[in-house]
Amino acid sequence: MERVRHLIVVLGDQLTPTLASLAAADPARDRVLMAELHDEATYVPHHKKKIAFLFSAMRHFADELRAAGWTVDYVKLGSPGNQPSFSAQLAQAIAAHRPERIRVTAPGEWRVLQEILGWEALFSIPVDVLPDDRFVCSAPAFRAWANSRTSLRMEYFYREMRRQTGLLMDGDAPAGGQWNFDSENRKTAPDDLFMPRPKVFDPDAITREVLSLVEARFGHHFGDLTPFWFGVTRADAEAAFDAFVDRALPRFGDYQDAMLRGEPFLYHAVISQYLNCGLLDPLRVCRRVDAAYRAGSVPLNAAEGFIRQIIGWREYVRGIYWLKMPGYERSNFFSHTRDLPDFYWSGDTEMACVRAAVTQTREQAYAHHIQRLMITGNFALLAGIDPHALHEWYLSVYADAYEWVELPNTVGMSQFADGGLLASKPYAASGAYINRMSNYCASCAFDVKQRTGPRACPFNALYWDFIARNRQQIAGNPRMAQMVRTYDNFAADEKTRIGESAATFLASL
Ligand SMILES: Cc1cc2nc3c(=O)[nH]c(=O)nc-3n(C[C@H](O)[C@H](O)[C@H](O)COP(=O)(O)OP(=O)(O)OC[C@H]3O[C@@H](n4cnc5c(N)ncnc54)[C@H](O)[C@@H]3O)c2cc1C
Ligand code: SF4
Numbered sequence: 252m253e254r255v256r257h258l259i260v261v262l263g264d265q266l267t268p269t270l271a272s273l274a275a276a277d278p279a280r281d282r283v284l285m286a287e288l289h290d291e292a293t294y295v296p297h298h299k300k301k302i303a304f305l306f307s308a309m310r311h312f313a314d315e316l317r318a319a320g321w322t323v324d325y326v327k328l329g330s331p332g333n334q335p336s337f338s339a340q341l342a343q344a345i346a347a348h349r350p351e352r353i354r355v356t357a358p359g360e361w362r363v364l365q366e367i368l369g370w371e372a373l374f375s376i377p378v379d380v381l382p383d384d385r386f387v388c389s390a391p392a393f394r395a396w397a398n399s400r401t402s403l404r405m406e407y408f409y410r411e412m413r414r415q416t417g418l419l420m421d422g423d424a425p426a427g428g429q430w431n432f433d434s435e436n437r438k439t440a441p442d443d444l445f446m447p448r449p450k451v452f453d454p455d456a457i458t459r460e461v462l463s464l465v466e467a468r469f470g471h472h473f474g475d476l477t478p479f480w481f482g483v484t485r486a487d488a489e490a491a492f493d494a495f496v497d498r499a500l501p502r503f504g505d506y507q508d509a510m511l512r513g514e515p516f517l518y519h520a521v522i523s524q525y526l527n528c529g530l531l532d533p534l535r536v537c538r539r540v541d542a543a544y545r546a547g548s549v550p551l552n553a554a555e556g557f558i559r560q561i562i563g564w565r566e567y568v569r570g571i572y573w574l575k576m577p578g579y580e581r582s583n584f585f586s587h588t589r590d591l592p593d594f595y596w597s598g599d600t601e602m603a604c605v606r607a608a609v610t611q612t613r614e615q616a617y618a619h620h621i622q623r624l625m626i627t628g629n630f631a632l633l634a635g636i637d638p639h640a641l642h643e644w645y646l647s648v649y650a651d652a653y654e655w656v657e658l659p660n661t662v663g664m665s666q667f668a669d670g671g672l673l674a675s676k677p678y679a680a681s682g683a684y685i686n687r688m689s690n691y692c693a694s695c696a697f698d699v700k701q702r703t704g705p706r707a708c709p710f711n712a713l714y715w716d717f718i719a720r721n722r723q724q725i726a727g728n729p730r731m732a733q734m735v736r737t738y739d740n741f742a743a744d745e746k747t748r749i750g751e752s753a754a755t756f757l758a759s760l
Pocket of ligand 2: 681685697708
């Protein structure tokens with residue numbers, strides 16, 4: 252076989268034609284390697300829909316590259332020559348093609364980067380790792396920003412990103428005279444609100460073949476494989492985003508924090524699975540939203556709320572990830588060690604809010620941000636669940652989960668396990684918050700108004716028990732001090748009842 256110049260390794264979340272490693276290559280002389288790898292599908296037990304989505308999107312992307320003139324070696328899972336790991340698959344390709352160099356765009360995960368950095372020594376071939384330029388802020392630029400500051404709050408980073416991109420800027424000033432409209436994004440959704448639905452796609456022949464493969468190989472993994480409705484091509488992802496802009500974005504801001512029984516998506520975009528594997532470009536989607544605001548079809552609180560999530564939170568958590576890895580994955584500020592309860596997998600709990608979040612996660616490989624943060628995350632924080640076990644759960648169950656984005660959200664934002672590097676206070680809340688932002692409590696076996704006793708909402712006693720347990724660590728936090736004082740002012744017998752209720756409930760886990 253003729254010797255190839257560069258072997259371009261394209262990873263499963265690099266499905267972007269303008270990817271740095273492809274942009275620097277020549278289809279006439281270079282060859283692309285893509286592979287479905289058993290080790291990557293199982294290093295945590297990924298949701299079946301997530302595996303199917305990625306394998307199908309990869310197969311479609313390989314076809315897109317071939318149509319653009321590339322020679323692509325695509326190794327399907329279980330096909331002859333398919334290897335379990337990146338390195339084993341690459342060894343085989345090197346033996347077949349004897350490339351002069353290996354080229355790869357930097358992976359999103361620290362673990363994979365370590366493997367790639369070992370390739371040069373392992374194969375005695377030069378390996379070029381090119382920066383992933385699909386983000387607004389590079390890892391070195393974030394590090395420089397972080398090193399120049401004492402506080403790493405997202406808000407300041409976000410303002411930098413607004414200035415750098417010009418999104419929602421009127422000259423040097425933010426559109427509407429305000430950087431952040433978060434306080435206008437907390438409406439409770441009435442039960443009879445009209446709900447747009449994310450765009451659904453019928454599985455084509457490629458997806459149907461992948462669905463059979465996933466059922467055969469990973470049938471025992473968590474989650475429902477069908478109905479499978481995700482888009483799997485760039486055109487699908489763009490159509491899904493267009494549908495969101497037309498139908499849901501105008502009210503995205505108002506109901507960003509709301510939760511409703513039987514409504515898994517509300518006014519959310521449901522595009523993170525497309526963004527994170529490269530089918531959608533983050534800056535492009537933000538420019539489109541900016542244009543919709545300028546055209547008067549989207550209010551400012553919606554446009555700003557959406558753009559903040561992407562060039563603010565999404566870029567920021569990636570920066571934190573690369574700043575703090577390795578080691579960040581073992582953060583455990585509160586020394587929490589409790590096992591993850593079985594109901595995180597089964598949904599079998601009387602708590603209506605937790606049951607709803609887990610059930611829709613099983614069905615859709617999706618839950619929106621407030622469900623992840625204030626239901627499953629909040630419960631784990633109050634119950635003292637080991638943050639690493641929780642991290643592995645979040646990484647497994649969502650179609651959009653990759654460690655660079657999931658880990659800071661779980662360990663930093665939802666569990667405060669980094670001691671406040673990312674969040675200014677623990678996102679701990681009692682049942683009152685859930686009752687205010689959702690209609691779950693009306694159908695729950697527990698009473699959200701009761702603080703203690705067998706029928707009291709477990710979030711209530713657990714919340715105050717969390718405050719009592721961790722008062723040393725949180726009393727100095729100005730945003731928690733009031734809650735500590737409130738607890739201190741409870742009568743002694745109320746404190747005893749709180750402790751007993753929390754202990755009884757935790758023992759029942
Ligand atoms: C514990 C926990 C774990 C999470 N794990 C992931 C994960 O593995 N992958 C992931 O993409 N997001 C994760 N998030 C962030 C957020 O929940 C999802 O991005 C969002 O729910 C995706 O749904 P959507 O596309 O409908 O988002 P929308 O609410 O419509 O927001 C639009 C986009 O903004 C971005 N975004 C919003 N919030 C965040 C955030 N906090 N961090 C990064 N990007 C954000 C996403 O790209 C999202 O698609 C997590 C949040 C928490 C609290
Ligand atoms: S009463 Fe408590 S457990 Fe039940 S839905 Fe409301 S917050 Fe959740």
